Amino acid sequence: MYPRLFEMLFVSLHANSQCVMNIPSFESDYNNGAHPEVLRRLVETNPEQSASYGYDVWSESARTKIREACDCPEADIYFLVGGTQANATVIDAMLRPYQAVIAVETAHINVHESGAIEASGHKVIPLPSHEGRMEANDLRAYLHRFFADSTWEHMAVPGMVYVTMPTELGTIYNKEELEAIYDVCRECKMSLYVDGARLAYGLMAKGCDLDLSWLARHCDAFYIGGTKCGALCGEAVVFPKGAPQGFFPHVKAHGALLAKSRLAGVQFDALFTDGLYFCIGRHAIDMAMKLRDIFHSHGYELKPSPTNQQFVVLENAQMDELMKHVLFETWEPLDNTHTLCRFVTSWATTEEDLQVLSKALESVHS
């Protein structure tokens, strides 16, 4: 069985290409184009000539607006293209070559980045995941064991902690939890890096008690995700206390420097004008909470998640039936007859999409 599966690895791309989708998609938050306002600004600024490699006027404007939103005038801000790229570039810049980064087992860098962190030389040390979150106690215990181990000189030395906000499982950190982690980091002279691929959806989640300004004061680096939150591409990496020395050539050496930086600059300038980034987050959360209600009203239990990713167990026959009406992702087979499924909302999710889902659930039950 396996050899055939293994060959799938190297199948050319054609076979899997999908047509434009005709049914509502809750599959991911990167199936849509750009938020219309973001696109409008790209069109509007297109005729103008500009400097490149981050020196264009829109990138500078976006940096100013993000510094204000973070209440952090001395922050260094760089726009990279995507999440894996941002993670690999930032982590490699902040660690010494022999250092490792600590993350929970379910962390994006540990599972879904094809070994990009290791490809730039750094081990990812996995800690237990608590619904996607790291717990400060686990971190403390790991470090205690590490430093107590007489062979620690032969182990990968932790130099950074990586957390995602919100997590891959839709959960969020509150101030107390994140501060506890940051305290351990500072005690042990490690840096804390927060992956905010879906930050808009975390900050706008019900129960989230932290904001950009608080975040900027409680970590050493974080990125504000654009790709999943309304842009065509782009992540804004923020170093509240300044970037590592030589970060510009470091970015270039990672193949991560955008020649036409206006592409990222214009988009982030739009996202941070008139609070668009937060509007996008709020809309997706509203839709997600309605989606929860719809599932609940049909008798389904959902995993706790205040963000735009919702997880629900479906009986396999129902799942197959539902897939004829809406797109979503199968997350993990649970047993022979049940599967954990993921439904994702975004700025683009509409009330109509939800109605299609609601009707589909009815038909599945009848």
Add this chain to the structure above:
Amino acid sequence: MYPRLFEMLFVSLHANSQCVMNIPSFESDYNNGAHPEVLRRLVETNPEQSASYGYDVWSESARTKIREACDCPEADIYFLVGGTQANATVIDAMLRPYQAVIAVETAHINVHESGAIEASGHKVIPLPSHEGRMEANDLRAYLHRFFADSTWEHMAVPGMVYVTMPTELGTIYNKEELEAIYDVCRECKMSLYVDGARLAYGLMAKGCDLDLSWLARHCDAFYIGGTKCGALCGEAVVFPKGAPQGFFPHVKAHGALLAKSRLAGVQFDALFTDGLYFCIGRHAIDMAMKLRDIFHSHGYELKPSPTNQQFVVLENAQMDELMKHVLFETWEPLDNTHTLCRFVTSWATTEEDLQVLSKALESVHS
């Protein structure tokens, strides 16, 4: 003197940020937005949902059109974001860890990629540059010395040859020259990779006797540059005989996988619809030839270049005066009073831009 200069390295980005440009720019071919037709397609397709990571319908359509343009139905095609990224990802995929890539001294990978090739582990072996070109004889002589050297086992083993078409100095290869290089590669079981960051401007250059179809049959990999030829971003990497095994996870591990692949797919689909890519090339060449005429008519000698990059020696006082009227790049100081300058055209260069240049040259002389 140096320490101060050295600190410039780490100056934050603000200082250098330039305003939107008010005077015509011949500074580079990435100061403009997208070609309007490319942008139109981005707008038009924006409302549609699509698969991601290369599986979207536009990427597939673009691949089909490029395969046709290359007359190479079995080619594997991947869309990466930028040139340095494409070079580092492709070279690392095609070499064994201990292998090196041969390029001319002036090659982009040797000079202007912040050590990105070395960052993924591979030495760049420099050969002499002949107006930017590699000569097959130099390559053959290098390999002869290498294999004759009793210590070759201790040297970086060449596994690939890298050339740019057109070159960084605006020159092009003809069939005979490129074929001679490819012959040496095949004799020595090395692969040949062609960096086509400005391929449109090379293929449309007067005197260019090769086309995409011929190119696809005379190298192992090449990329069709989008960023400098009408797109906001994107390079189409073409493997005429198929991609290296596992190239998809390899791309991800390099941080080079675009989540919303539609961004690249839509743009390349537009560029390869109704010959837009070639129109863009032709327009820039027409403008470049007129620019040459303007300089000639004012008594300037230009370096030989049939492409969109033109090099001219200016007396420094004239250069400073000219810079008040048009933007261009100083390439290299020649002596205390003269500088080699670069003027670049693109799809966006207008007759009006050229008239401003012409008038400026008059005023400089008067």
Add this chain to the structure above:
Amino acid sequence: MYPRLFEMLFVSLHANSQCVMNIPSFESDYNNGAHPEVLRRLVETNPEQSASYGYDVWSESARTKIREACDCPEADIYFLVGGTQANATVIDAMLRPYQAVIAVETAHINVHESGAIEASGHKVIPLPSHEGRMEANDLRAYLHRFFADSTWEHMAVPGMVYVTMPTELGTIYNKEELEAIYDVCRECKMSLYVDGARLAYGLMAKGCDLDLSWLARHCDAFYIGGTKCGALCGEAVVFPKGAPQGFFPHVKAHGALLAKSRLAGVQFDALFTDGLYFCIGRHAIDMAMKLRDIFHSHGYELKPSPTNQQFVVLENAQMDELMKHVLFETWEPLDNTHTLCRFVTSWATTEEDLQVLSKALESVHS
């Protein structure tokens, strides 16, 4: 508390330097010099001039003897200096840049090599450890999940399985267990690599049903440990089906090529003359079994281990007392009053050492 501990990391070496040991050491199998016969050969051959970098006559003789011992005339054999170096060099040579290696959680490459595998770009994927061993079923289950996962293209692609024989916990694989793992590897087109840092002690263990010849037919690469089995340094890497292309410059690029290769060659030539390697193994096993008897006779339970590493739980006060008489390693604190301790024998362990231990245990109890 931590910061102080953390600074320990960077303390200079002096502080910890130990005097020559005056009491018997069961601390590790690399506290002794070379086996006298190995040293004798180094002395004997010292006046002779020889080629270098692996081309010396003793290296060739050693390769011939090892090929015979493995009944594998076509094997390629390279002598590297140490275990971590051998692992990093071999794994990097056999994987593509984006591929990962699968090992158990307790594997040396996952715990005690300071991230050397990741430093050359490869993720170590941890599976559960069964007293140090990997189970084929776990491997199969992991691969099943991997290939069934719709997001596998974004995960580190396994290309190799790494096992240690004997394991870090003193246990061994039998034929059936190792063959089952190798079967999975071949099904999935992954290579199998066996780390034999203590291979002599595994092959001579009671109950071990495999030998060098069988091993050479049931993996793609393995190394015969010298450093822990009688040599001053050196590991013989064996590729039964031939080395990866260009392994020689690959070794050099890893900084792992020994200029005076005679150092390794003479030692392995001695180890594989008249079965010295196996004698060394047998002696250490004899001593280890007597050591078990001594502990048993004093009422201690030892973990199951047929090899030269023995693990026993000591009450902390007893442990401290015992340390005044013999050296050994504390492996892992179990609770506030008990510690798992490791006692290691080697070719250099004597009956007198065991008597000292026996007497010490008596005094601890009295």
Add this chain to the structure above:
Amino acid sequence: MYPRLFEMLFVSLHANSQCVMNIPSFESDYNNGAHPEVLRRLVETNPEQSASYGYDVWSESARTKIREACDCPEADIYFLVGGTQANATVIDAMLRPYQAVIAVETAHINVHESGAIEASGHKVIPLPSHEGRMEANDLRAYLHRFFADSTWEHMAVPGMVYVTMPTELGTIYNKEELEAIYDVCRECKMSLYVDGARLAYGLMAKGCDLDLSWLARHCDAFYIGGTKCGALCGEAVVFPKGAPQGFFPHVKAHGALLAKSRLAGVQFDALFTDGLYFCIGRHAIDMAMKLRDIFHSHGYELKPSPTNQQFVVLENAQMDELMKHVLFETWEPLDNTHTLCRFVTSWATTEEDLQVLSKALESVHS
């Protein structure tokens, strides 16, 4: 022709293996075993048990003696196995990931280390070689161009200068030359690293006006070569102002940590007892000067070299004849009938060896 040559790359090792040499060898300074006194100490200390990984008593003793010899009590000293390993490990530890190292074209790291520096991610920037030496003016000019270049952010940023003492061509630096280079390094905040693979032969060369103590005050790191100067293996890396943070795990991550560190410790302890290291150097220099006299007396011109490597042009027929009597290395073909040849002396070269050479030269001429 080439394909066949290329396949040589992957030929197994047997074919080239040489017998023990029956005629005097001037081929290299690593064809011999250890200096007898070094070997005597290895034998003498063999029965003693010791700590490992650098914590053994002999390593500590050797470090003390080297600190005294360098008049540098605060120096950190680490013993690595070989030269390429030392270079790759030290350079990678002292640079940021995006930084490059500057060296002359003929430098060992640029030519004869199979891309090991690049394999750990760093570009080697070549400067002109002046009989193997770097000139401070060339360095200054390069840096001036670098910092004056408006595109420097896209170039590999130099972070270190690497020189060899003595050079690969047998020449040496005097104080003035090396100080001038170090001045530029300090002006530009780059570190200076001196590769002393043959340091004994440089320090003892006629006309050498620097010693270990001076050297330790005029660079940031250097290594004292053991392999080519009397040891079986081993290089002592000296950081006069302290090692980079975390150098110990960094060494391990490079696969460069010697388990039985006694092997290096005992040898360096012997080399730095009673001035043995310098005696070894002096003897080789005496022999080299006599070798020059012999060639001169037969009418040969030698390249200027005050060290143990001597270069002479031989007519090819004479070269072939001479090779029947003594071993030496062909360095570089000059034209169809002449070859530059290298003759190397060491601690092991005898008056008898020189007499054989002298007689051979006579017979060649007669």
